[in-house]
Amino acid sequence: MPAQLTLALVGCGAIAQLHLPAVRNGATRTAITAVVDTDESRAQAMARRTGARPFASLDAALEAGGFDAxxxxxxxxxxxxxxxxxxAAGKHVLLEKPxxxxVASCERILAAARRAGTVFQIAENTQYWSEVLAAxxxxxxxxLGAIITAHASFALPPMPEFYGAGAWRLDDASAGGGIALDAGSHWIRPLRLWLGEVDEVVGALGRPWRPMQGESLVRALLRFRSGVVASLDGLMKDAPFADAPMFRLTGQRADATIDRRGRLVLWDAAHPDGTQLEVAGGGYLESFYAQLADFEAAILDRRPLAAPAEFALGELRTALALYRSAASGRWEKVWD
Ligand SMILES: NC(=O)c1ccc[n+]([C@@H]2O[C@H](COP(=O)([O-])OP(=O)(O)OC[C@H]3O[C@@H](n4cnc5c(N)ncnc54)[C@H](O)[C@@H]3O)[C@@H](O)[C@H]2O)c1
Structure with a gap:
């Protein structure tokens, strides 16, 4: 088994700026040997930072080789x-969400992964978020006692690095939807880790932030197979937001929240005003480190991934069911 993994970074845009420190800090047996971006200046900039060979296309990089993943x-x-x-080139693949x-496109990717027999991971970093795991x-x-309900809530400004003029996220044909399908996965995955699989959803969508074709407002209820009903709220607007926790878990004995700074707070009889819990593991940003470490260990040590790639279908299917519900006005099944 090789002692070192060689990796190509493909797409050197916004999220690559978080994956690079994650490789350096989390995947210490991984060497970045190729960097790819159709925007030559981005490929060159990443090459300067990593010492890797730059390529202007994935096909050119695959042709040249020199990396396993x-x-x-x-x-x-x-x-x-x-x-x-x-x-098809026999590479291990870490693929950003979604x-x-x-779903048909996902099935074709999964079939290609099975044929290759290599490691396939979907990069959903909240799978590794220490506060989510502590909850x-x-x-x-x-x-917390038996869980009664949960609430997930996100409020995003349209940051220029993601939503600037001409960005692919503004266009449904490339983004596939708005904030429910895109950033929403980072709120849906924790709900699934806590409450199990989503059975059905009902919701409404809006577009308060007009430059994006997809939804910039989400109001939804998610009924889990356990029967627990949780709510999901998402909003994007180009103005300040009131403070609100990102997550609230409500049990028969106590509540837990993850606030907008990512702090885990317990609200129980001993702490009716809430007490912040110390959580080892480094918080949200370091979830990317653990994600890259998991990918490396799956390849080099043949360790099972924290979540198989198929698990990520859950967030996509939840968002797609929500889109159907917004059109039908009814509860829509996630998995049928
Ligand atoms: N986990 C998270 O928190 C998180 C945050 C942001 C984005 N993401 C995900 O990361 C992915 C990328 O998003 P982003 O915000 O970094 O986008 P981005 O637009 O900032 O970066 C994408 C890069 O790909 C390059 N590119 C486009 N077409 C290419 C091609 N055919 N070959 C090679 N390079 C090409 C672009 O020039 C650009 O530099 C998406 O799947 C997104 O959902 C995840």
Whole structure:
């Protein structure tokens, strides 16, 4: 088994700026040997920072070789073709969420992964977020009592690095939707880690931030297979937001919240005004480190991933069911 993993960074845009420190800090047996971006200046800039060989296209990089794995950080509509080509070349693939914009495309990617027999991971960093995992342990330990409900809430400004003029996210054809399908996965995954699988959803969408074709307002209820109903709220607007926790878990004995700074707070009989819990593991940003460490260990040590790639279908299917619900006005099943 090789002692070192060689990796190509494909797409050197916004999220690559977080994956680079994650490789350096989390995947210490990984060497970045190729960097790819159709925007030559971005590929060159990443090459200068890493010492890797720059390429202007994925095909040119695959042709040249010199890496065992790829980290695909591309606009959503390019995920399928890039992943399928990498699997055909026998590469291990880390693919940013969502796997693709529709389920059929995901099935084709999964089939290509099975044929390759290499490691396939979807980069959903909240799978590794220490406060989310600590809240899961609180549920398991009974600290909150039986869970009654949960609330996930996100409020995003349209940051120029993601939503600037001409950005692919503004266009449904490339983004596949708005904030429910895109950033929403980072709120839906923790809910699934805490409450199990989503059975059905009902909701309404809006577009308060007009430059984006997709939704910039989400109001939804998610009924889990356990019967627990949680709510999901998302909003994007180009103005300040009132403070509100990102997550609230409500149990028969206590509440837990994760506030907008990512702090985990317990609200129980001993702490009716809330007490912040110390959580080892480094918080939200370091979830990216653990994500890259997991990918490396799956390849070099043959360790199972924290979540198989298929698990990421859950966030995509939840968002797509929500889109159907907004059109039908009814509860829509997530998995049928
Ligand atoms: N986990 C998170 O918190 C998080 C945050 C942001 C983005 N993401 C995900 O990361 C992915 C990329 O998003 P982003 O915000 O970094 O986008 P981005 O637009 O900032 O970066 C994408 C890069 O890909 C390059 N590119 C476009 N077409 C290409 C091609 N055919 N071959 C090679 N390079 C090409 C672009 O020039 C750009 O530099 C998306 O799947 C997104 O959902 C995840």
């Amino acid at each position: 790829v980290d695909l950080m591309l606009p959503h509509h390019l995920h399928e073709s890039a992943a399928v080509r990498c699997f 796997m693709a914009n529709d 899961r342990r609180m549920i398991d330990d009974g600290a």
